[in-house]
Amino acid sequence: MNKCFALIRYTAAMFHAMQIAEAEAIELGEYIAVTDPKRGWDATRRKLDELVKQGHLELPAPLAGKFEFLEQMHREIETMVFAWRIRIDHAANRLAIIPNTDFTPDIAEHIMGAVRIFMLRLVEGLPTTQLTS
Amino acid sequence: MELLKAYAEIFADCSYWLASELPAAYERRLDESSAGIILDRLGIFKDECERLNLQMTLSLIKDAIPYAEGWKDGGAALLHDAIHNVCDLFTRELSQQLFMRINAAGRTFCDDPSKNWQMVIKRFGRSLEMSKK
Numbered sequence: 001m002n003k004c005f006a007l008i009r010y011t012a013a014m015f016h017a018m019q020i021a022e023a024e025a026i027e028l029g030e031y032i033a034v035t036d037p038k039r040g041w042d043a044t045r046r047k048l049d050e051l052v053k054q055g056h057l058e059l060p061a062p063l064a065g066k067f068e069f070l071e072q073m074h075r076e077i078e079t080m081v082f083a084w085r086i087r088i089d090h091a092a093n094r095l096a097i098i099p100n101t102d103f104t105p106d107i108a109e110h111i112m113g114a115v116r117i118f119m120l121r122l123v124e125g126l127p128t129t130q131l132t133s
Numbered sequence: 134m135e136l137l138k139a140y141a142e143i144f145a146d147c148s149y150w151l152a153s154e155l156p157a158a159y160e161r162r163l164d165e166s167s168a169g170i171i172l173d174r175l176g177i178f179k180d181e182c183e184r185l186n187l188q189m190t191l192s193l194i195k196d197a198i199p200y201a202e203g204w205k206d207g208g209a210a211l212l213h214d215a216i217h218n219v220c221d222l223f224t225r226e227l228s229q230q231l232f233m234r235i236n237a238a239g240r241t242f243c244d245d246p247s248k249n250w251q252m253v254i255k256r257f258g259r260s261l262e263m264s265k266k
Contacts, residue, residue, distance in 0.1 A: 001246070002242040002243070002246035002247075002248070002250075003242065003243055003246050005239065005242050006235050006239035006240065006242035006243035006246075007233060007235065007239070007243070008239070020257075023257075023259075024257060027257075116249065116250065116253065119250075119253040119257060120252060120253060122256075122257070123252050123253060123256045123257070128256075
């Protein structure tokens with residue numbers, strides 16, 4: 001991703017960023033027990049949204065005490081979506097760059113930064129046992 | 134020598150110092166300081182050639198370094214021709230390489246693509262590998 005960015009291949013850098021974000025969103029989805037048979041970006045986002053809206057008192061037992069983490073992840077996902085808004089499509093439960101989209105260096109760096117923070121928060125909060133698959 | 138300046142600061146710097154100290158070698162009036170400068174620059178040049186995998190130039194630099202080190206013991210007489218050979222071969226070898234220009238801001242992304250991502254790579258290396266496919 002970073003090499004693509006350095007070589008001014010911003011769309012390619014965004015492709016890598018999306019792949020990273022998507023793979024780990026699925027991982028997060030498993031942790032929060034997404035029930036949607038179609039595992040993917042939107043399924044995780046919806047479930048996270050639902051959990052956060054329900055509040056910490058309604059959290060399922062396996063997620064007890066993890067409300068702050070979930071709230072943080074919810075915010076980080078929304079930050080990513082905000083960073084790439086109108087440039088990346090996630091309607092089909094997958095992330096896809098909208099054809100003919102141009103990424104300026106600033107936008108690309110913003111998206112890469114948002115993905116990096118999302119990943120760092122996951123490193124902090126996702127139990128390591130979740131990462132065995 | 135002009136070609137060197139076009140590629141990178143390091144080569145421009147080396148070419149400047151080597152060129153300015155070369156007459157001293159030619160006229161066999163090298164002193165401690167001139168020999169030291171030539172030796173330093175050859176060392177930097179050697180590291181850069183290693184980094185860029187310019188093997189032919191690298192081997193000539195390795196031949197030239199002992200002449201600079203032994204400048205008091207007759208090395209000075211051979212140093213001038215050795216450096217000329219280095220510069221000549223370097224120019225030829227560069228002409229056979231494809232170079233991509235990276236602006237200064239992008240250099241760190243290319244030189245150290247995992248910078249600021251080490252924690253993420255340690256934990257989620259699998260998804261980063263996936264993103265390369």
